[in-house]
Amino acid sequence: MRRIAAVARNTFREAARNKILYSLLFFALALIASALALGELSVHEERRMIRDVGLFGVDVFSVLIAIFVGVNLLYKELALKTVYTILPKPIARWEFVLGKWLGMMATLVAQIAVMGLAVAVTSWFEGGTQTVDAALVKALWLLLMNVTIVTSVAMLFSSFSSPFLSGLLSLGVFVVGRSVPDVRALGERIGGAAGRMLSAGCAVLPNLHLFTPSGSTIAGQHVTVHGGPFVGASYLAWTSLYAIGYSAIVLGLAMLIFRRRDFV
Amino acid sequence: MIVARPAEADAAAPPRPAHASAREVVLRADDVRKTFHLGFFRKRVEAVRGISFTVERGEIFGFLGPNGAGKTTTLKMLMGLIFPTSGRVEALGRAVPDRAAKRRIGYLPETPYFYEYLTPEEFLDFAGALCDVPTAPRRRRADELLRRVGLDHARGRPLRKFSKGMLQRIGIAQALMGDPEVVVLDEPMTGLDPLGRKDVRDLILELGREGKTVLYSTHILPDVEMTCDRVAIVVGGRLRSVGSLASLLSARVLSTEIVLRPASSPAGRGGPPAGDGAGIPALPPGGRRLPGEGDVALELPAGSDVDAFLRAAQAGGAGIVSVTPRRESLEDLFVREAQEKRDS
Numbered sequence: 001m002r003r004i005a006a007v008a009r010n011t012f013r014e015a016a017r018n019k020i021l022y023s024l025l026f027f028a029l030a031l032i033a034s035a036l037a038l039g040e041l042s043v044h045e046e047r048r049m050i051r052d053v054g055l056f057g058v059d060v061f062s063v064l065i066a067i068f069v070g071v072n073l074l075y076k077e078l079a080l081k082t083v084y085t086i087l088p089k090p091i092a093r094w095e096f097v098l099g100k101w102l103g104m105m106a107t108l109v110a111q112i113a114v115m116g117l118a119v120a121v122t123s124w125f126e127g128g129t130q131t132v133d134a135a136l137v138k139a140l141w142l143l144l145m146n147v148t149i150v151t152s153v154a155m156l157f158s159s160f161s162s163p164f165l166s167g168l169l170s171l172g173v174f175v176v177g178r179s180v181p182d183v184r185a186l187g188e189r190i191g192g193a194a195g196r197m198l199s200a201g202c203a204v205l206p207n208l209h210l211f212t213p214s215g216s217t218i219a220g221q222h223v224t225v226h227g228g229p230f231v232g233a234s235y236l237a238w239t240s241l242y243a244i245g246y247s248a249i250v251l252g253l254a255m256l257i258f259r260r261r262d263f264v
Numbered sequence: 265m266i267v268a269r270p271a272e273a274d275a276a277a278p279p280r281p282a283h284a285s286a287r288e289v290v291l292r293a294d295d296v297r298k299t300f301h302l303g304f305f306r307k308r309v310e311a312v313r314g315i316s317f318t319v320e321r322g323e324i325f326g327f328l329g330p331n332g333a334g335k336t337t338t339l340k341m342l343m344g345l346i347f348p349t350s351g352r353v354e355a356l357g358r359a360v361p362d363r364a365a366k367r368r369i370g371y372l373p374e375t376p377y378f379y380e381y382l383t384p385e386e387f388l389d390f391a392g393a394l395c396d397v398p399t400a401p402r403r404r405r406a407d408e409l410l411r412r413v414g415l416d417h418a419r420g421r422p423l424r425k426f427s428k429g430m431l432q433r434i435g436i437a438q439a440l441m442g443d444p445e446v447v448v449l450d451e452p453m454t455g456l457d458p459l460g461r462k463d464v465r466d467l468i469l470e471l472g473r474e475g476k477t478v479l480y481s482t483h484i485l486p487d488v489e490m491t492c493d494r495v496a497i498v499v500g501g502r503l504r505s506v507g508s509l510a511s512l513l514s515a516r517v518l519s520t521e522i523v524l525r526p527a528s529s530p531a532g533r534g535g536p537p538a539g540d541g542a543g544i545p546a547l548p549p550g551g552r553r554l555p556g557e558g559d560v561a562l563e564l565p566a567g568s569d570v571d572a573f574l575r576a577a578q579a580g581g582a583g584i585v586s587v588t589p590r591r592e593s594l595e596d597l598f599v600r601e602a603q604e605k606r607d608s
Contacts, residue, residue, distance in 0.1 A: 002393055002396060003393065003394050003396065005393070006390055006393035006394055007394075009390075010379065010382075010390050013381070013382070013386075014379065014381060017381040080377045081373065081375075081376075081377040082377050082378060082379055084340075084345060084373035084376070084377075085371075085373060085376060085377075085378060085391075085435070085438060086394060087343075087344065087345060088343040088344065088345065088366060088369070088371040088373075089366060089371075089391065089394040089395055089442070090363045090364075090366040090367040090394070090395060090396060090442075091363075091394050092363065260347070262300075262345070262346045262347060263340065263345040263346060264300065264337075264340075264346065
């Protein structure tokens with residue numbers, strides 16, 4: 001455990017000293033703050049606008065950070081040859097991969113917490129009385145689960161390909177993963193071999209649509225982050241299980257690839 | 265060229281511990297081969313072609329070879345960074361990779377790269393944690409090692425601001441964080457200035473005195489002659505020689521270097537060429553005058569009657585400054601092995 005924690009701590013430290021991450025965080029905070037101006041343009045929908053734009057900012061930037069850092073996590077260790085110093089020490093390769101992933105997740109938790117706080121502060125500026133409610137916390141939790149999967153996918157790709165290709169592939173998985181219900185419906189509609197292929201793709205790719213449920217109907221109930229009923233504890237529990245299970249499988253594949261790799 | 269002979273090296277090197285003569289094998293490569301498949305067309309490259317050797321407890325073992333000989337690939341196989349295509353590698357009696365064995369081995373990779381955003385203290389703390397060293401002893405050990413490798417003054421500076429020599433030192437320090445029994449150093453003298461080289465050489469000897477086993481690869485042959493108990497020479501992915509320097513190097517005198525002070529030049533400046541007076545006798549066939557000013561340096565081929573030559577010089581009034589028989593050096597052996605491989 002000490003070894004995994006050491007790798008995780010070092011990964012977090014690396015992210016905390018990465019200027020590019022701060023730039024991304026700055027843009028996210030700027031976008032969230034811009035919701036104040038957008039709120040002024042809407043009529044009596046200021047709080048709604050702030051929460052929509054704010055959560056959109058958290059979603060987009062957390063995914064960008066997950067992909068940007070995730071694809072570099074293993075690749076950089078190989079390209080910079082830092083791995084040559086680490087792996088001869090009494091650490092298993094799977095422990096190294098898990099430590100990197102945990103460090104990345106700690107980074108994302110911190111980033112999402114800062115961005116969530118920014119959403120709350122922006123709402124407070126707008127004069128909201130209840131700036132942090134259960135719906136906001138649940139929505140942020142779901143976005144964290146979303147990037148858990150995205151990070152794992154990015155790490156899997158980075159275990160065997162370049163950061164550019166890994167980034168493209170991870171972005172592709174994210175875009176299609178968000179559209180899984182639409183792609184599945186399309187597959188059912190067109191039928192035949194192409195339809196079956198689309199359905200099979202939906203079965204393999206992560207259903208990231210689960211993590212942005214606001215505006216959908218779940219168990220016959222319309223859910224929203226804007227004051228109405230939002231998802232319950234059972235939804236949070238099974239989507240979290242889904243995210244952790246999917247990540248575990250993908251991370252397991254990354255570990256398998258990493259385990260047999262020659263570090264020339 | 266003046267090369268330290270094994271006898272001199274022994275005199276310069278501090279006494280080795282008694283267990284240096286023990287025979288426990290700590291590292292073993294048994295008919296190890298590694299073939300890479302490179303590029304789009306999977307071109308086959310045989311980097312290591314059946315290397316077998318052992319490193320025994322307490323010895324300092326030099327791993328020599330020209331560039332591309334397969335030294336780093338072999339060391340990486342011993343460290344579990346590369347998997348052999350065939351053959352077996354063992355560390356401390358266990359098949360590589362083995363966590364228990366890795367805990368007792370420290371490794372410095374060739375041209376090491378570290379996390380440049382860390383300070384030496386943070387980096388050593390990280391290395392210690394990976395070696396399962398608890399927090400308090402880890403800090404003590406990091407302090408001690410920073411002093412030992414001469415980086416105490418730079419403990420708060422990020423590694424990105426370190427010179428090549430400083431990085432090499434911190435690399436050696438991280439290899440020692442787990443207080444290993446076996447230390448494997450891949451080209452530890454690369455990129456170091458003469459002072460840095462001496463420091464590393466002294467450190468290697470110090471590790472040897474502490475009873476640690478050291479295996480290191482290098483191109484710098486005089487250092488090997490001064491530090492190593494045994495050496496292996498690898499050429500073209502094959503082991504050409506392995507053994508103690510005394511057993512590998514021929515005791516036969518290859519030539520004798522004589523320095524004379526000419527009779528007509530008491531100050532020793534601008535002496536005439538050999539054999540044309542001033543007490544310098546004629547050189548035997550195969551002999552030559554070595555370049556240089558002042559005293560006259562001559563090289564007599566093997567089999568020359570050195571005593572007769574010196575008597576003639578003295579009879580002519582020349583002074584004898586030095587007489588040095590030149591035996592086969594490690595460089596001669598190295599060049600011979602590399603040459604034979606090239607010829608074959």
